Amino acid sequence: QLQLQESGPGLVKPSETLSLTCSVSGGSISSSSHYWSWIRQPPGKGLEWIGSMHYSGNTYYKSSLKSRVTISVDTSKNQFSLKLGSVTAADTAVYYCARWNTSGVWFDPWGQGTLVTVSS
């Protein structure tokens, strides 16, 4: 059974770069049928898709975040990562990693999520 687990700092200072990693177990990240995705949820609010990456390098980002976001995949470690630059308090959220099935558009499974707070 595929499992995803986020890891990274829980506190980031304004203007700095948020960095998270998602470790994939129970399956290979080098799957032609899937994209690896980041989704976030500000406290008490709804879900926001950030972006997704195929192990081949093809990447999609939400247009409003594109200038600040980088998603990368490390097939040797079966991990993928998120970097979000120039963060502000508005980037405070629970960040989830998830798998996007390319036969359609759905996310399954999801990691448990990790809270990242942007504060000085």
Add this chain to the structure above:
Amino acid sequence: QSALTQPASVSGSPGQSITISCTGTSSDVGGYNYVSWYRQHPGKAPKLMIYDVSNRPSGVSNRFSGSKSGNTASLTISGLQAEDEADYYCSSYTSSSTHVVFGGGTKLTVL
């Protein structure tokens, strides 16, 4: 403001059926059969309940069903149970540069 519109809350009694709507445009819900639904209990990660409008993943109860008419998708839960009390989110592919959009979420209360 979310790209897809959901009611903020719905409620029902155990055993009853409820329907949650998800309204978009012809660029997302109406244009593609790529609507999915997620259930989220407090403090937990979302769980996929319906994909591609009306398909249930393995392990999801057949009390959950999905449909679409025009620019509005719907999630119906029959035989409400206490465990169904949660937040529900719809999502769709969009032809805009955003690629994927979510609804604002609906809080389901089981009375």
